[in-house]
Amino acid sequence: MKIERVEALAVRLPFRGTFATSQGTVGSAAEGAEHVVVRLQTDDGTVGWGECRPSRHWSYETHESVCSSINRYFDPALRGHNPFDLAGIDRLMSRAIAPGFTLGQPIARAGVELAVWDLLGKRLGVPVQTLLGGTSQRAITLSWTVVGHEPEAVAGSVEEGRRRGYRNFNFKVGFGATTDRLVARTIAELAPDAFLWADANQAYGLDEAVRASRMLAEFGVAVLEQPLPVNRYTDYPLLRSRSALPIGVDEGLYTPADLLQLVRLQALDVFVIKLCRMGGIRRSRQAIELAQAAGLTCLGSGLTESEIALAACAHLLAAAVIETPNALNGRQFLGAHLASGLAGEGDQVVVPSAPGLGIKVDEQRLAALRVPLSCEP
Known part of the structure; x- marks a missing residue:
């Protein structure tokens, strides 16, 4: 069982009201909410789904940077790898995009990792909590x-x-x-x-x-x-x-x-x-x-x-x-x-x-x- 494809899909969801912090507005009805959905498929046809929520008002990661990180760098790095090797997947993403002071591109990585956990649970027939x-x-x-x-x-x-x-x-x-x-x-x-x-x-x-x-x-x-x-x-x-x-x-x-x-x-x-x-x-x-x-x-x-x-x-x-x-x-x-x-x-x-x-x-x-x-x- 090998990873065949990792794909980031940019979506904008409708937003109710306005959500503001001391650092600025992070969500509004006018702008909507920028989300990224991750679809990960293995060579046996199993599909796992992940999601992450970048916001330029909250983090240095943006809609564009998350999709770019996943589609241009993490996808080719992870193709052919065993999805059960979570530590190995983590290392490959660190090699694809080097960390800064601490973990690099954490929001993009989270979207990928959630899809991996979803896929593993489906493959084994158990919920992630188990x-x-x-x-x-x-x-x-x-x-x-x-x-x-x-x-x-x-x-x-x-x-x-x-x-x-x-x-x-x-x-x-x-x-x-x-x-x-x-x-x-x-x-x-x-x-x-x-x-x-x-x-x-x-x-x-x-x-x-x-x-x-x-x-x-x-x-x-x-x-x-x-x-x-x-x-x-x-x-x-x-x-x-x-x-x-x-x-x-x-x-x-x-x-x-x-x-x-x-x-x-x-x-x-x-x-x-x-x-x-x-x-x-x-x-x-x-x-x-x-x-x-x-x-x-x-x-x-x-x-x-x-x-x-x-x-x-x-x-x-x-x-x-x-x-x-x-x-x-x-x-x-x-x-x-x-x-x-x-x-x-x-x-x-x-x-x-x-x-x-x-x-x-x-x-x-x-x-x-x-x-x-x-x-x-």
């Missing part, structure tokens, strides 16, 4: 991402989440002390029993982050994610010593080795897992096990991935027995999905029991939503 060695947890819990900066908009977003069956909420901060306080207070008043999670997306300096942590603690917020820029390694231990809240880190973590450096520095309390940022399931699982061994809380997160990547996250997080609410918000923001097979009411996602990722890609819808890029074959 391949990962954990089957006791059958569902994951989602957190609703609150949007807006004015009281009416924030309240409306919280109420919409509650109507749709969500019990826990995450929200963006870093828009100024007055706005951050207003948003936190509004959410806390409407959801006093919820798990609340604030994400600054690198917006603060050290002293500002300390002040923000104390303000957010007044409203029962449980975690302050990524308050400082990713390269302020030595500031994070100082922040932890002065913060009123546990500190989570997301941006800047691409490999288990990156996480290990921060653990050694005692720089974080919470590991925020973004499967696509870490290059896929294999590295994410290694990092989760490291975080759990270090006594860190683990929270799952994403960037409006559709049902393909959401299924992968469900397998990963359930296998690792992550019971905290996860900010996987594709269902909230996307106006169309590319696959079926994921069940669950409200804020619950049931882990598929069918082989592989357990989803069925709608190839007709996929074709209708494709967009031409010069990097495609």
Whole structure:
């Protein structure tokens, strides 16, 4: 059994509303959502599907660069290789495109790796969760991402989440002390029993982050994610010593080795897992096990991935027995999905029991939503 073809397909999905962070808008109805679907086929005709979500407002990887990386470099490098050799596939992708300071092209690599896991599960007749060695947890819990900066908009977003069956909420901060306080207070008043999670997306300096942590603690917020820029390694231990809240880190973590450096520095309390940022399931699982061994809380997160990547996250997080609410918000923001097979009411996602990722890609819808890029074959 050998890999015969790896193909990246660029799509643009309809987007509901506007999703903004302190660093800018990462999704809007006007622009839609740029996704890449990966189709991997072996010489016996087995097909695996993967997905990744690049955004130029969130990462250096773009729609074009992800497709170019896969179609021009990873595809020829992986042809003829055994799909069961996950470590070998990883090495071949590193040789095809050299890493930078840390893992190179992680979002593109994640799309390929998800397709490999889907294919392996199908070939063996078992779900990915079983391949990962954990089957006791059958569902994951989602957190609703609150949007807006004015009281009416924030309240409306919280109420919409509650109507749709969500019990826990995450929200963006870093828009100024007055706005951050207003948003936190509004959410806390409407959801006093919820798990609340604030994400600054690198917006603060050290002293500002300390002040923000104390303000957010007044409203029962449980975690302050990524308050400082990713390269302020030595500031994070100082922040932890002065913060009123546990500190989570997301941006800047691409490999288990990156996480290990921060653990050694005692720089974080919470590991925020973004499967696509870490290059896929294999590295994410290694990092989760490291975080759990270090006594860190683990929270799952994403960037409006559709049902393909959401299924992968469900397998990963359930296998690792992550019971905290996860900010996987594709269902909230996307106006169309590319696959079926994921069940669950409200804020619950049931882990598929069918082989592989357990989803069925709608190839007709996929074709209708494709967009031409010069990097495609």
